[in-house]
Amino acid sequence: MRKVFRDVVTVDEARGLLFNHFSPRRKTEVVPLHLAAGRVLAKDVYALTDVPPFDRATMDGYAVRAEDTFEAEEDSPVTLKVVGTVEAGKRPELEVESGKAVEIATGAMMPKGANAVVMVEFTRRREDEIDIFKPVSPGENVMYAGSDVMAGELIAREGTELTHREIGVMAACGISEVEVYCRPKVAIISTGNELVKPGERLGEGKIYDVNSYSIAAAVEENGGEAILMGIARDNEEEMRSIIAKALREADIVITSGSTSAGAGDVMYRILDDFHPGVIVHGIAIKPGKPAVIAVSDSKPIFGLPGYPTSAMTVFEVIVAPIIRELAGRRESSGAKVRARLAIKVFSAEGRREYLPVNVVEGAEGYSAYPVSGSYSGAVTAFAFTDGFVEIPENVVMLEEGDEVEVKLFSHLKPADLMIIGSHCIGVDILLSLMRKKKPYTSKVVNVGSTGGILAVKRGEADIAGTHLLDESGVYNEPIVRRYGVRDAVLVKGYLREQGLIVAKGNPKSITGFEDLLREDVTFINRNRGSGTRILTDMYLREVAERKGLSFNELTASIKGYSIEAKTHTSVAVAVASGKADVGVGIRSVASQYGLDFIPLRSEEYDFLIRKDRLEKKAVRDFLECLTSEEFAKELERVVGLRVYERTREVIEID
Ligand SMILES: Nc1nc2c(c(=O)[nH]1)N[C@H]1C(S)=C(S)[C@@H](COP(=O)(O)OP(=O)(O)OC[C@H]3O[C@@H](n4cnc5c(N)ncnc54)[C@H](O)[C@@H]3O)O[C@H]1N2
Numbered sequence: 001m002r003k004v005f006r007d008v009v010t011v012d013e014a015r016g017l018l019f020n021h022f023s024p025r026r027k028t029e030v031v032p033l034h035l036a037a038g039r040v041l042a043k044d045v046y047a048l049t050d051v052p053p054f055d056r057a058t059m060d061g062y063a064v065r066a067e068d069t070f071e072a073e074e075d076s077p078v079t080l081k082v083v084g085t086v087e088a089g090k091r092p093e094l095e096v097e098s099g100k101a102v103e104i105a106t107g108a109m110m111p112k113g114a115n116a117v118v119m120v121e122f123t124r125r126r127e128d129e130i131d132i133f134k135p136v137s138p139g140e141n142v143m144y145a146g147s148d149v150m151a152g153e154l155i156a157r158e159g160t161e162l163t164h165r166e167i168g169v170m171a172a173c174g175i176s177e178v179e180v181y182c183r184p185k186v187a188i189i190s191t192g193n194e195l196v197k198p199g200e201r202l203g204e205g206k207i208y209d210v211n212s213y214s215i216a217a218a219v220e221e222n223g224g225e226a227i228l229m230g231i232a233r234d235n236e237e238e239m240r241s242i243i244a245k246a247l248r249e250a251d252i253v254i255t256s257g258s259t260s261a262g263a264g265d266v267m268y269r270i271l272d273d274f275h276p277g278v279i280v281h282g283i284a285i286k287p288g289k290p291a292v293i294a295v296s297d298s299k300p301i302f303g304l305p306g307y308p309t310s311a312m313t314v315f316e317v318i319v320a321p322i323i324r325e326l327a328g329r330r331e332s333s334g335a336k337v338r339a340r341l342a343i344k345v346f347s348a349e350g351r352r353e354y355l356p357v358n359v360v361e362g363a364e365g366y367s368a369y370p371v372s373g374s375y376s377g378a379v380t381a382f383a384f385t386d387g388f389v390e391i392p393e394n395v396v397m398l399e400e401g402d403e404v405e406v407k408l409f410s411h412l413k414p415a416d417l418m419i420i421g422s423h424c425i426g427v428d429i430l431l432s433l434m435r436k437k438k439p440y441t442s443k444v445v446n447v448g449s450t451g452g453i454l455a456v457k458r459g460e461a462d463i464a465g466t467h468l469l470d471e472s473g474v475y476n477e478p479i480v481r482r483y484g485v486r487d488a489v490l491v492k493g494y495l496r497e498q499g500l501i502v503a504k505g506n507p508k509s510i511t512g513f514e515d516l517l518r519e520d521v522t523f524i525n526r527n528r529g530s531g532t533r534i535l536t537d538m539y540l541r542e543v544a545e546r547k548g549l550s551f552n553e554l555t556a557s558i559k560g561y562s563i564e565a566k567t568h569t570s571v572a573v574a575v576a577s578g579k580a581d582v583g584v585g586i587r588s589v590a591s592q593y594g595l596d597f598i599p600l601r602s603e604e605y606d607f608l609i610r611k612d613r614l615e616k617k618a619v620r621d622f623l624e625c626l627t628s629e630e631f632a633k634e635l636e637r638v639v640g641l642r643v644y645e646r647t648r649e650v651i652e653i654d
């Protein structure tokens, strides 16, 4: 039997096992100051000189003895004799005695005897004399030597991540180079015959290499230096030699793909050829379980799973802390917030789960919206979320409303407009039109129509996009009322024309839902919970009634009823490729794929808005755009949807 996973270990055990064979040791190097931003200081830095190095004038004017000006008044000036000039960058040879003044420039060294500067605005020059109309006190408009930084003072501590702030101070002290921790060199290898470099042509069955780029970016963000080794084909020899090369060039090697149980997944076998070889194969983490950790002569090799989100999760949890340690960055970057879970979640028993979530602010604090469905193969799970919730190994379920801690990817950015609900490209078009007026920030969280209605009810969303058909045949309004939403309005949006999508020329002569029962007809269904599925089942219920069948009896005799496509496009693709004869979808995708379309009815996509948010400028502009001509045009052109006479009609929901 093929060896599947050796012993799956916990995250903490995996770390322990790795550190038995590898101890991160920081190295240091000296870099010129202008290249030091983002680097971490390896030594405390002290000032060697005073800043400023001498007492200097902070204004253009006249250096004087303050006592000489005490009598000055607007209508009775004091007159002093000007005995010379001091320029910036020169040592003054003059001395200011009582009754005398010296002309001085901002930044110039104070001449002996003077203890204040009268601003030029409060003087009047008359040949070699000046009248002074305002007294100055001792020290006025003078910055004393060492008052900014005193020689011997600590400027920045070891471990400081250098920014323009520290670098400016060091320059002021004349420091031209600093000792910083070396950035660990991290070699990155993607594996798989299906991978193609972005920018190249994508052949049949190929996908673009994601992991090389996301991992390289994450390496740099954590203070490492990424070295892209490219893509290794599924060929043991090629993989082994590219890993060996990487080990010569880098301190850490990261591969992705070829870790799990598939016949071509050979990473652990290859890594076991190094010495001491594989230390961990299988970590109790979700996503990321098939990860491999190996060591070659005390250099770690991380074999991350191929799925982009799985790879990034293992990177975050296991690899990033090591890179940070080596780069001298000890604190993790992410802030945390406490939030309530917006919906119930199930988690894998025995695995620590890192669940990506969106964080939304409501009247009662933050709510966390988990990404829906399976996400480890998705590339958007991290990109379009705010952070993640760590669910311990022994927890299998979290209830809606449970308090959780969200580790943020970066700082939470409050958005001008929060839209939660069923996602529609029409909303994206509206938002880009709005942004032409003002650079509004917005956040769109896709949780389906029902989730959106609840988010408005809880005060988390300004606007929810919804397209739910009630049994009465009316869209949205009855359902919103049934959920007990109050103090809101339902603004009618636009129409999506739904119909049967069939092959060009309708070769099977399909005319309606009854045809789905035919022996020679294969259907392609939509996923449960989608508006299109609800519509489909409504029509099928009518057919069942007419035929005197139960709903289940009817659907059991439809070929393909149990095959669920997730999007309109995949329905069209199934019909275009001949996998199915008919599906339900919108007109625009039918025409996009050159297919025939038999109209059924129009779906109404509406916006549920809390009344108290109608005051918000962003909400007003959003509604404004809804009736603009530009929107109508774009909507039709891009997605084949259309506005109609009810667009922006307001229904009170009290
Ligand atoms: N029979 C089983 N199958 C799988 C299991 C299992 O336990 N038994 N585990 C699943 C889990 S969980 C994960 S995670 C993945 C791990 O897969 P591998 O590490 O073996 O990776 P591949 O099979 O090479 O690729 C998986 C997936 O990711 C795509 N991929 C790979 N590299 C990249 C890249 N650089 N950029 C973008 N996408 C990439 C690849 O095309 C596959 O679609 O295995 C499950 N299967």
Ligand code: MOO
Pocket (backbone or CB within 6 Å): 285, 286, 287, 288, 289, 290, 305, 307, 310, 311, 376, 377
């Ligand atoms: O471990 Mo896989 O990474 O669950 O998706």
